[in-house]
Amino acid sequence: xxxxxxxxxxxxxxxxxxxxxxxxxxxxxxxxxxxxxxxxxxxxxxxxxxxxxxxxxxxxxxxxxxxxxxxxxxxxxxxxxxxxxxxxxxxxxxxxxxxxxxxxxxxxxxxxxxxxxxxxxxxxxxxxxxxxxxxxxxxxxxxxxxxxxxxxxxxxxxxxxxxxxxxxxxxxxxxxxxxxxxxxxxxxxxxxxxxxxxxxxxxxxxxxxxxxxxxxxxxxxxxxxxxxxxxxxxxxxxxxxxxxxxxxxxxxxxxxxxxxxxxxxxxxxxxxxxxxxxxxxxxxxxxxxxxxxxxxxxxxxxxxxxxxxxxxxxxxxxxxxxxxxxxxxxxxxxxxxxxxxx
Amino acid sequence: xxxxxxxxxxxxxxxxxxxxxxxxxxxxxxxxxxxxxxxxxxxxxxxxxxxxxxxxxxxxxxxxxxxxxxxxxxxxxxxxxxxxxxxxxxxxxxxxxxxxxxxxxxxxxxxxxxxxxxxxxxxxxxxxxxxxxxxxxxxxxxxxxxxxxxxxxxxxxxxxxxxxxxxxxxxxxxxxxxxxxxxxxxxxxxxxxxxxxxxxxxxxxxxxxxxxxxxxxxxxxxxxxxxxxxxxxxxxxxxxxxxxxxxxxxxxxxxxxxxxxxxxxxxxxxxxxxxxxxxxxxxxxxxxxxxxxxxxxxxxxxxxxxxxxxxxxxxxxxxxxxxxxxxxxxxxxxxxxxxxxxxxxxxxxxxxxxxxxxxxxxxxxxxxxxxxxxxxxxxxxxxxxxxxxxxxxxxxxxxxxxxxxxxxxxxxxxxxxxxxxxxxxxxxxxxxxxxxxxxxxxxxxxxxx
Numbered sequence: 001x002x003x004x005x006x007x008x009x010x011x012x013x014x015x016x017x018x019x020x021x022x023x024x025x026x027x028x029x030x031x032x033x034x035x036x037x038x039x040x041x042x043x044x045x046x047x048x049x050x051x052x053x054x055x056x057x058x059x060x061x062x063x064x065x066x067x068x069x070x071x072x073x074x075x076x077x078x079x080x081x082x083x084x085x086x087x088x089x090x091x092x093x094x095x096x097x098x099x100x101x102x103x104x105x106x107x108x109x110x111x112x113x114x115x116x117x118x119x120x121x122x123x124x125x126x127x128x129x130x131x132x133x134x135x136x137x138x139x140x141x142x143x144x145x146x147x148x149x150x151x152x153x154x155x156x157x158x159x160x161x162x163x164x165x166x167x168x169x170x171x172x173x174x175x176x177x178x179x180x181x182x183x184x185x186x187x188x189x190x191x192x193x194x195x196x197x198x199x200x201x202x203x204x205x206x207x208x209x210x211x212x213x214x215x216x217x218x219x220x221x222x223x224x225x226x227x228x229x230x231x232x233x234x235x236x237x238x239x240x241x242x243x244x245x246x247x248x249x250x251x252x253x254x255x256x257x258x259x260x261x262x263x264x265x266x267x268x269x270x271x272x273x274x275x276x277x278x279x280x281x282x283x284x285x286x287x288x289x290x291x292x293x294x295x296x297x298x299x300x301x302x303x304x305x306x307x308x309x310x311x312x313x314x315x316x317x318x319x320x321x322x323x324x325x326x327x328x329x330x331x332x333x334x335x336x337x338x339x340x341x342x
Numbered sequence: 343x344x345x346x347x348x349x350x351x352x353x354x355x356x357x358x359x360x361x362x363x364x365x366x367x368x369x370x371x372x373x374x375x376x377x378x379x380x381x382x383x384x385x386x387x388x389x390x391x392x393x394x395x396x397x398x399x400x401x402x403x404x405x406x407x408x409x410x411x412x413x414x415x416x417x418x419x420x421x422x423x424x425x426x427x428x429x430x431x432x433x434x435x436x437x438x439x440x441x442x443x444x445x446x447x448x449x450x451x452x453x454x455x456x457x458x459x460x461x462x463x464x465x466x467x468x469x470x471x472x473x474x475x476x477x478x479x480x481x482x483x484x485x486x487x488x489x490x491x492x493x494x495x496x497x498x499x500x501x502x503x504x505x506x507x508x509x510x511x512x513x514x515x516x517x518x519x520x521x522x523x524x525x526x527x528x529x530x531x532x533x534x535x536x537x538x539x540x541x542x543x544x545x546x547x548x549x550x551x552x553x554x555x556x557x558x559x560x561x562x563x564x565x566x567x568x569x570x571x572x573x574x575x576x577x578x579x580x581x582x583x584x585x586x587x588x589x590x591x592x593x594x595x596x597x598x599x600x601x602x603x604x605x606x607x608x609x610x611x612x613x614x615x616x617x618x619x620x621x622x623x624x625x626x627x628x629x630x631x632x633x634x635x636x637x638x639x640x641x642x643x644x645x646x647x648x649x650x651x652x653x654x655x656x657x658x659x660x661x662x663x664x665x666x667x668x669x670x671x672x673x674x675x676x677x678x679x680x681x682x683x684x685x686x687x688x689x690x691x692x693x694x695x696x697x698x699x700x701x702x703x704x705x706x707x708x709x710x711x712x713x714x715x716x717x718x719x720x721x722x723x724x725x726x727x728x729x730x731x732x733x734x735x736x737x738x739x740x741x742x743x744x745x746x747x748x749x750x751x752x753x754x755x756x757x758x759x760x761x762x763x764x765x766x767x768x769x770x771x772x773x774x775x776x777x778x779x780x781x782x783x784x785x786x787x788x789x790x791x
Contacts, residue, residue: 069434075434087748151423305432
């Protein structure tokens with residue numbers, strides 16, 4: 001059971017990086033959406049939306065690109081997961097579309113009913129999309145029934161199981177924590193004071209969920225810890241993860257919101273790395289017949305295509321990171337409402 | 343209805359709806375570069391006002407494009423899983439490249455376009471506009487590459503048999519520049535330019551009719567008119583070369599465009615008509631004998647392969663494709679006529695004198711929209727019964743894990759959400775148009791309070 005750093009593993013890491021980028025970036029704007037209704041005044045709500053205004057659709061590009069990379073590198077996984085999770089995934093997509101519409105249209109009319117309607121749409125669709133993402137992740141961890149061809153043979157209800165729901169809730173908790181830290185970073189005054197309170201409650205909520213999920217995973221899903229037992233050095237990851245989470249309240253108390261946000265991002269990266277090592281070398285674990293699992297070898301494209309993807313990534317990802325960083329740099333500082341705001 | 347038909351309807355609906363937006367943003371992005379470039383060069387505030395107004399329209403269109411575009415990236419997997427397994431090795435790379443190279447660029451710098459007026463220097467803003475435009479075009483490149491590979495597959499070989507068969511890349515560059523890429527890409531881009539140009543013409547004509555924002559509207563109109571004239575005539579040229587490629591590589595499709603049945607005879611061109619598939623003739627039409635042969639081979643007697651050369655289960659649905667193709671050509675011709683009439687009147691300094699003409703321009707925005715949709719319908723329906731030409735049948739490409747009820751449910755939901763999206767889009771577009779360009783944008787950046 002050696003981890004070989006071959007082409008397939010590198011592409012697995014690449015797809016992982018893109019989806020991690022998506023989780024860290026869209027994670028905070030989904031979290032902002034989930035918390036949106038906790039604000040009271042119209043100005044606060046506009047500040048919430050405008051804090052993510054210039055960046056939210058760029059964040060969703062990570063999802064699209066992750067999807068494209070998964071399609072190219074592991075077409076069987078792409079085909080099985082998205083056709084297998086059909087209805088769940090459709091609801092996720094409708095959630096994202098609705099959310100985009102809500103952001104665009106909320107502040108375009110002054111009528112109260114109009115704004116309330118879009119506020120609720122924004123918040124509910126953010127929660128639903130985050131939850132479904134978590135449920136999907138939970139099912140991938142737990143395993144889904146596959147046949148010998150690697151086709152999903154369950155139905156919609158197969159996906160609704162206690163473990164997946166728990167991961168779904170954990171994801172919502174994580175995103176709200178991440179989102180509240182982001183809002184604290186982007187706002188000032190009364191709203192910021194209020195948001196710092198949310199950071200505390202969402203953190204407690206997340207830590208409770210996280211501990212529960214971890215206990216259950218360790219107890220019932222031994223296939224997730226094979227590599228950790230093999231390579232104890234990997235326990236550094238959960239350790240770093242806990243360190244990063246523990247650092248958040250420290251930074252918040254000292255008013256260093258930016259560091260708190262980086263800590264929470266680091267915690268998410270560590271979490272997803274733990275997930276990646278846990279499922280390795282599977283991409284979709286088959287339960288009850290593990291021999292039908294889709295792995296990074298039997299589900300991969302040809303070596304030539306993997307090399308092409310790697311070349312594209314080596315050229316493209318540095319560019320992507322460069323302009324992601326520059327956009328966030330240009331829009332740094334506290335959010336202000338002006339004529340171009342939502 | 344079965345899952346296959348429903349999945350096809352859903353794919354058609356979602357992609358047709360999505361395709362309202364990207365062409366407009368691609369075309370408009372070019373005009374933004376021109377307008378902002380003029381502003382930087384001349385320093386005239388009117389160009390700043392124009393750029394700022396059209397950037398707002400661009401932002402709205404782009405947002406709708408993103409919202410409907412996410413669906414595109416995933417519905418190959420949701421509804422066409424067997425297809426995805428078959429083509430992933432080839433087709434997936436193009437999609438991934440689109441995301442990494444183009445989409446990131448476009449959406450990232452759009453933030454500066456929309457929200458960065460006071461945060462970056464004018465030159466950096468202009469650079470962002472250029473990069474957004476470049477990203478928009480580059481997106482089209484990869485998507486059209488992927489689609490062209492479905493039309494004229496190249497650079498691959500087939501590995502495995504039965505359910506395990508799949509296409510694998512042999513030569514990336516051959517895949518990229520497959521026989522139809524260049525011609526289809528240029529045809530698609532010209533269509534997108536037209537969509538952007540006629541959008542600006544339409545809104546400007548509306549202002550002129552209402553006698554509002556006269557200088558703004560006249561200047562926008564003139565720039566867009568030149569662009570419309572260039573792209574419309576290029577559209578004719580690229581369409582011509584596309585037809586030649588289709589005849590060479592997808593003869594059944596070309597025969598269906600013209601409902602040309604005889605196996606090996608000179609082909610006429612119908613100006614219009616109705617196809618009778620049973621009798622294998624075109625009724626109620628006007629035909630110019632030998633014109634299609636002449637257009638393809640510069641010889642009115644040159645034989646063109648007809649539909650009878652293909653067994654019935656290898657032919658696309660002729661009657662539909664004939665109509666979508668011919669209406670596209672009719673609209674395209676009309677757009678050329680309209681834009682050159684406009685140019686002629688501009689030269690005679692009578693452009694804004696005729697009210698009726700301005701009315702025609704107000705509605706001209708629908709022209710490229712319809713022609714673009716009809717063109718894609720022709721291309722995609724003309725490829726049937728194949729999803730990858732001559733390699734994989736559409737009926738073999740669908741997801742086995744998805745049943746008809748699920749697709750029906752998602753289709754109904756898409757229908758409802760897209761109707762809502764369309765209503766809100768038109769409402770907000772109208773609102774932005776009614777609001778008009780901001781007078782405050784006529785003040786130069788440095789002189790602002």
